[in-house]
Amino acid sequence: MPNLGVAAIVLFCLTPFYWMVATTLRPPNQQFDNSLIPRSVSPENLIAVFDPSVGFHRALLNSFLVAGITTALTLVIGTTTAYALARLTFRGKKIVLAAIIATVMFPGISLIVPLLKLFTDIGWINTYQAMIVPYLSFALPLTVWLLTTFFKQMPFDLEQAAQADGCTPGQAFRKVILPIALPGMFTAAVLTFIMAWNEFIIALTIVNRPKMQTVTVAISQFTGAQQFELPFGTQMAAGVVVTIPLVLLVLICRRRIIAGLTAGGVK
């Protein structure tokens, strides 16, 4: 009986994935075929996605740039912030920590309107930074939160011993603390990358020039404005292409992702 339950839920979770792959592999003239197993398999949809006229290469490049830069900046700023919060004592630290927790939970969608207004005013429409900076400020709170708890439970003796041995505080941080903190930073990096890679509404709102679009926006506009006659095959193929890097990430570091996610949830 419990096995049956697990099987049912797994089936529910797997069906859409299967459908996505099956639709991708169907030849375009069988797009609306509903047979469970595609009658014939062809790579045409995947080839169509990478047709130069679609511009999907460029969208992939844009997404890699935006998500990559966001992740790198989040790590640098997040690590210094978290380390300072874990090690320094100063007035108002509790307020800073409380503010960070509050921003982790804040429904970011309500910031779309002001961000659009702001970026229109300062001429950032159709730029990478108009995506990177908001993603950075969305990803920072969780990163800081994750890493602060990580640094806090490292004994302060570690750096003191290193400093007694002649390290400067900077060296102590780089040579002693950073190597131990790498797993935590890795978790934060993976979560940030996924968040930035998947983000849709800011990318849709801030960017309207096709050359600057990220993959999520590009997929949504494969057909133009009309919602009803969709080229399912191409869309699913693009979906598969976009999802593969993420599924690989999940397979490689499932434990870290789960650990990072639950850190926000269970206190």
Place this chain on the structure above:
Amino acid sequence: MSATTATPPLTPDQRRRRPVRAGGGTRPGQRGAARWIIPLGPALFLLLAFFAGPILWTVWASFTNAALTGAQAAQTEFIGLANFERLLADPRFASATILTIVFLLGSGVVGQTVLGLTLALLLQNRHALVRGAVGVIVVGAWVVPEVVAGFVWYAFLEREGSLNAVLGFGGVESQNWLFTAPMLAVILANVWKGTAFSMMTYAAGLSEVPSDLKEAARVDGASGFQVLFHVVLPLIRRTIATTLLLVTLQTVQVFTLIYVMTSGGPGSRSTTLPLLMYEQALQLGDLGYGTAIALALLLVAGLFSLVYVRMLGTEAKR
């Protein structure tokens, strides 16, 4: 899940532990503001400029006729409570609020909690291999971009989609489920997308329930369900409340999935508050009215959060 407890920073008792400080010696942070303003500066600037600032602007703009284009964009005027009066009189706002709450209760509270908790409970004593495989599949659903998930579910539920093919065997008339039951469709898709998150947090919570407590209840003759409802669930109440809080705050702002699957239609039958805000502010350019809707959205999220915080509070008093 064992994976979560294996990673050091996450077990709650470690988190509560204070960092060990060397007695006497050089205490950090006592050499003035420069020591913390430099490392904290960039993060504080970003959060002030691109988080706190926009929130304050939202509050201000909701009292104005700010617009994206046209004369009002150049000359924004203060119009008092007009946006809010319009909001209360707008039948689409009322319907969007109700649909948001339906979406929240259906997919966030009922769907994800029930399915996530069930899955976590079912997997609790499985073989590590089974847990690993199910974990990958469920986390896979969480990691798929919302846009892609939206299109997959769209393809699955529309008239030519596979759901009709399956139901056809049972004699159910072929129909476009996105048209006949738009809310059900988006709720189902969001449950699919979000179950992973709740399953993971519940699994982490369950792994901290001491097994001898369950065994003791068993020895005293409690049935499996009695153990669940009288021993396990009360013990993980904190986890349930925090998970509900996080899931609610995520669910209330779901935009992409609905936008891709139904665009809020047919008519406004699946226009939740985020979609209404997007339509008013970004498609019609009425920023003032849009920010008023954004504040209403925050109010809904805040009210639900209050319920969970009270849940946490009553527990702490016991």
